Amino acid sequence: MTPATSRRAGGAAMAFALAVLPTALPTSTAQASQPAPTPATETVDVTVTEGTNLAVATSPRDGSILFDLQGQLFTLPREGGTATAIGDITLDPYWPSFSPDGKQIAVQSFADGMFHIRVLTQDGRSSRALTRGDHDDTYPAWSPDGTRVTFTSDRAGGEDIWTVDTRGGEPRRVTTATTAETQPTWAPDGRSIAYVQGNTIESVDLATGAVTTLVPATQGQVAAPSWSPDGRSLSFLRAGPGGRTLQVWQAGVVRQVGAHTDVFPFPARWSSPTELVYGANGAIVATVAASGESKTVPFRATFRLHRDRYKPKARDFDDTEPRPVQGIVGPALSPDGRTVAFKALNDLWLSPLGGTPRKLTDDDAYEIDPAWSRDGTKLAYASDKAGTEDLYVRDIASGQERRITAIDGAEFAPAWSPDGKTLAFQDHANQTLTVDVATGAVTTVLPGAFSVPGKPSWSADGKVLALAVNAAERNQIQLVTLATGASKIVDPGGSVSTRGDDGPVFSPDGRWLAYSRDSVLWVLPVDPDGTPTGRPKRITTEASDAPSWSGDSRTVLHLHNGTLRTATVDGVVKDVPLRLTYTQQRPDTRIIIHAGRLWDGRDAQPKTNVDITVVGNRIRRIEPHRPDRPRDGARFIDASKLTVTPGLVDVHNHQQMRSKTFGDRQGRLLLSYGITATRSTGDAVYRAVEDRESLAAGTRVGPRYFMTGEMLEGTRVNWEFSRPVRDERQLGLELSRIKELDYDLVKTYERFRVDWQAKVTGYAHRLGVGTTSHYLYPAVANGVDSKEHLYGPSKWGFGFARESSLGGPYEDVLQLAARGGMPFSSTLFSAGTLLADDPAMVTDPRVRALFTTQDKQALNAKLLCAQGLGPCGFLDGTPAQARRDVELIKRLLAAGAVVVAGTDAPLDTTALSLHLNLRSMVKYGVTPFQALRSATLDPAKQLGVGADLGTVEPGKLADLLIVGGDPTTDVAALADVRWVLKNGVPHTVPELITPFQR
CATH class of the missing domain: 2.120.10.30 (TolB, C-terminal domain)
Structure with a gap:
């Protein structure tokens, strides 16, 4: 299937959704889950002549070139020219290589939700899997006779070298060391395989198992070894302070080949015993090994994108009719x-x-x-x-x-x-x-530990605690004997749905453990100490969470998409009506703000000396200031020496990640720094719904909250707010949850299948809801609305991103983002280095009052890192990284793409990190106007609420920030908050922090 036709699978998401919604749902509920009609889809062709982190292979038959650009395979004549796309867009390939006869292509593919080795025909029209199973098989390389493929696999627990016969059969393990062996390359004589082990390159003799070190450890990380056809030379990459370069080993001597310093992290392919072809500095490069003489192989590659044009879901911010509570x-x-x-x-x-x-x-x-x-x-x-x-x-x-x-x-x-x-x-x-x-x-x-566990539950005899923990990237059950501290892991038959309220929960009689798995409820028969005595039994077929037992151990209360249900151990399900409603807060007030300056969110220059009239929760008028203006009982705010701006938006936030730790402080902290709206990019769903309802009703102090539930993930998970999806039946349950809990956003995470991402996106768009992920392509081709992080963690880990290389991004990223209309969120962890410019941020009264002791300690450690006076954490950056990150932003903006300000808080410092993001942008060359827009109007548009938020204009919601100084010339002034209005309700910083001042 070509890129042009593969989106049709996503376009059929409506039929898919109806087909997989659980049949056990009541008819009315199933009908309520049907989304709106299919939105219009615009086709956009994007042609590029540069590539970011592209991988290259050369055909032994005719010298033609195969390259992987953004996860799309292309073929190209050896002399260059127009590239032809091959292979299905859902193939999700990596590390391509030609068979020795040039008739087949091996890739590491994620098409079925795990990394497996697949073999394609030369034209990409058909493919077959060489490996299968619930493990990752990576980095394929052909044997010289084409009968076998070697690869790295974790099927034995660690990372080892394996081989598999291309004609069928079970893989065979080659290395058995306790270290990790990866990225193999088969020697031309077929007798040995070289690979990367730590920071060395080793070779294993296939007959004897003897291991030889070819390239010893030196400065710089080695990667991607590749034997020359004559077996006399071994190319590899070395990354160091000066970039990533191509090296060649020959007879024990290593030398650099070519002058490129942004060589992409894939094997250079030998087109002859003397010439190498590889990707570097945005191009396909051919280099003569002996002389280092290089030439560029020109290409033109076209991507076909399908972008849905859908109407955002309706949000009535003024309605005061009672609404049913779903945040239970x-x-x-x-x-x-x-x-x-x-x-x-x-x-x-x-x-x-x-x-x-x-x-x-x-x-x-x-x-x-x-x-x-x-x-x-x-x-x-x-x-x-x-x-x-x-x-x-x-x-x-x-x-x-x-x-x-x-x-x-x-x-x-x-x-x-x-x-x-x-x-x-x-x-x-x-x-x-x-x-x-x-x-x-x-x-x-x-x-x-870093991994957040689930809630504990006691055994009937009080001797054992059971809880959900992350073990081997699965949510498993841990049983801890209190008297001895001994513990063991129990496999619940997959992954517990989330590590929160989803169990396991001991029945009072000790005979069962109840938990949610695959988003339905199961009960597992156990001994008194929790050891399973039989197979788990499913007791619900609908989306089910948060099990709680009755005292007689016969009934499990649980949540189903915002409603309460009970299920017996025999699977009889009943509704539990809950008569509880709320109304949105709509203040009955009138406020006049005399603004010395007003930056309205649209014009680069502020207006001066104006009066802003707020009635209820909306801006009624903006007029030139009149000292004699009748106030008619209105509350007057004198901001004549201050600046009014739109409230700020943190567009990448995990508000529930530490909500239990922050408590009431979190919303107050965000407001005190002028943040009047946040967008969740993955959270515990019921806490998220409760937070949205509480904030809307005014029963909690904090910003406006655009929520999502758990990130939809593959079968391997790490975060407690990821929800592993095993099959299409379960995916139907997740679609029902998106609809019935009225998500504002859907996020698919690192190991979520490409074809499922397309289906979820099509379904969400019919609801008027946007989608986001960590990927640019094929997400942008399948209609996904936005991308999180400039570059960030992915299914390939932290060390690789298709969106930015050491010297990138190049034209492919810039044009796909701009022409595809896909905003990136900033999440500039490197901006923490700017604490060195303003150490007083660490002792600000808001920090002293609203940070916990542990938060203060973490922030002080970040300051010491920034000042070079203490160690740095995993996510802390350097000034050089900050400059590089902002250069990426500048290039995206110059190409016409959109960057919105997000922080990944609380992984970065809540509230402060948004200001540091904006300051870092401006310090390294983004204009103050662009930085301000990235936290106001641009995210409002992305959220589909540009008609209500993002600017200070009559008719808009009164989410306003009043600060000292002029942020249009000094963006640091945004942190000098004097007043903040959310939904027309004014707060001063002292009012927000007083309840927690000690």
């Missing part, structure tokens, strides 16, 4: 099975099953994770009412409560021991602990 977080069924406790609208609630809820709490604090004692008389939960999240226990009958923990940090996710004497819980460092309810004594069960 952590529902916990009482032991008698009659009452459910849950979080919604920034409070905890109790509700009889099918009855009317009543508030258990009624305050501004951030409460989370209600948990019943086994006798049903007490409820434990977490709250930041004392400053940070602590554990509390409330007596249900009397309403009296007691604070159980007071650690300097955050404690949450409590779970009662069967005897009611102990609570297991988790903290900000991802530790699992227990606390004695009577004495407050705390014991560590599991130490902290």
Whole structure:
């Protein structure tokens, strides 16, 4: 299938969605999940003459060239010219190479959701898989006789060299060392295979297994070895401070070949014993090995893009009609099975099953994770009412409560021991602990790690804790024996859906573990210590999360797309009506702002001396200032020496990632730095919906929130807010979740299949919802709306990106982004180096009041890194990296592409990082106007709300920032916040931080 026709599969996403939506859904629900009619699709052809990180292969038959450009295979005459696209756009190829007879092409393909070795015909019209299974097979290279392919595989646990017969059969393992061996190349005599091991190049004799070091470790990382046809020379790449160069080893002597310093990270292909062809500096290069004389092979390659023109979903920001609450977080069924406790609208609630809820709490604090004692008389939960999240226990009958923990940090996710004497819980460092309810004594069960675990659950005898952890890139079940600390991993038959509220949960009688897997509920029969005694049993067929047992161990309460359901162990499902609604906040106020300067978001230069009238949540008028203007009871804000701008938007944010740690501080912190809107790019879905509803209703202080749920991912996952998708049946459930929970965005993540990405995009567009990912192509060809990060982690890891090489990007990236209309988000971690320019940011009153102790420590460490006075973290950059990142932004903008300001907070510092992003842009050459637009009007347009947000104009929502100085000449002035208005409600910085000043 050609690029021109492959998008039709994505165009048929409507039929796909209807075909795979679960048949067990009620008819009305299934009908409600049907999206709108197919939007119009515009076809855009983009022709380029340069490539970024392109891989090259040469045909032994006629010298013609095959190259992989942005994941699309092209063929080219040896002398250059017009390239021809071959292969299916869903092939997702990498590391291409010709067979010795030139009739076949081997690639590392991700077409089926794992890296496998596939062989294509020379014209790309057909292909077949040489390897299969739930593992990654990478870096193919042919044997000299064409009967076998060698590759790297993790099928034995590590990374080893394997071979497979091209005529069929099982792969054979070649290396068995405990080190990682990768990127093999077969010697021309067929007797040995060379490969990369660490920072050396080794060779293994296939007959004896003897290993020889060819290229010893020296300065610079080696990669991509390739034998010459006569076996006398071995080319490879070496990356160092000066870039990545091509090297040739011969008889133990290594020398650089050619002058290129941006050689792309793939094997140079020997077109003869003396000439190499490879990709470098945006071009296809042919170099004579002996002399280093090089020439460029010109090419013209055309991509065909299919861009949907769809109407963004309607958002009524003024409606005050009651809306049903869908943000139900952590529902916990009482032991008698009659009452459910849950979080919604920034409070905890109790509700009889099918009855009317009543508030258990009624305050501004951030409460989370209600948990019943086994006798049903007490409820434990977490709250930041004392400053940070602590554990509390409330007596249900009397309403009296007691604070159980007071650690300097955050404690949450409590779970009662069967005897009611102990609570297991988790903290900000991802530790699992227990606390004695009577004495407050705390014991560590599991130490902290980068990977966030799921909530703990006690066995019936109180001897074992079960929780979801990430093991071998799967969400598995860990069982910890409390007396000894011994633990073991249990495979639940795949991955637990998320590491949050999706289990595992012990039944009170200890006979079952309940959990969500493949987005449906399962129960696993177990021994008292959690050891499985049989196969898991599915008890729901609809999208199901957050299981909670009744005391008799017969029924599991759970969430289905914003509604409560129960399921028996035998699979009988019933609705649980919840009579709870909310209304959007719409202030009944009138405000007049006298602005000394107004940057309206459209013009480069600010207006001066104007009056802005705000009525309710919208801007009514903007007029020249009149000292005698009647105020008619309006609130007056004197900004005559200040500047008014649109509120800022952080377009790449994971707001729920540390919401339990931040609590009520998070929204206040964001507003205090002028951020009036955030866009989630992956979050725990029910916490995200609850946050959106609470912020819209005004029950929580914070920015406007455009939410999404968990990132849709392949079967291997790392982040707790990724949701692994195993098959198309499950994909139908995820589509129902997108529709019924009213996502504002859909994000597909690193290992999500290309064909599924196209289907999800088509479905989302029919709902008026945008999609995003980490990929430029083929995402841009399949209608995906935006790309996260200038370059970032991908299915190939952190070390490779198709969007930027050491010297790139080149024309392919610039034109695909610009002509395809695909905005990039900035996420400039390197901007942290600008803390050295303004160390006072670390001691700002907002930081002192709203950062936790741990956040302050992390920020201070970033400052010391920036000043060269301390170690740097994995994500910290350097001034050189910051300059390089902004050069990429400048080139994208010059080509006509759009870059929007995003931070990846809280992976980068919440709130401060947006200002550092903008400052870094301006410091290294982006104009202040371009930087300001990247955080105001441009993201509003991308969100489909340009008619309501992004500029200061009559009729727009009153999301406004009032700052000292003039950000149109000094973008640092944006951090000097005096007032911020969100939805017409004004806040000063002291008002926002006062509740947390100690």
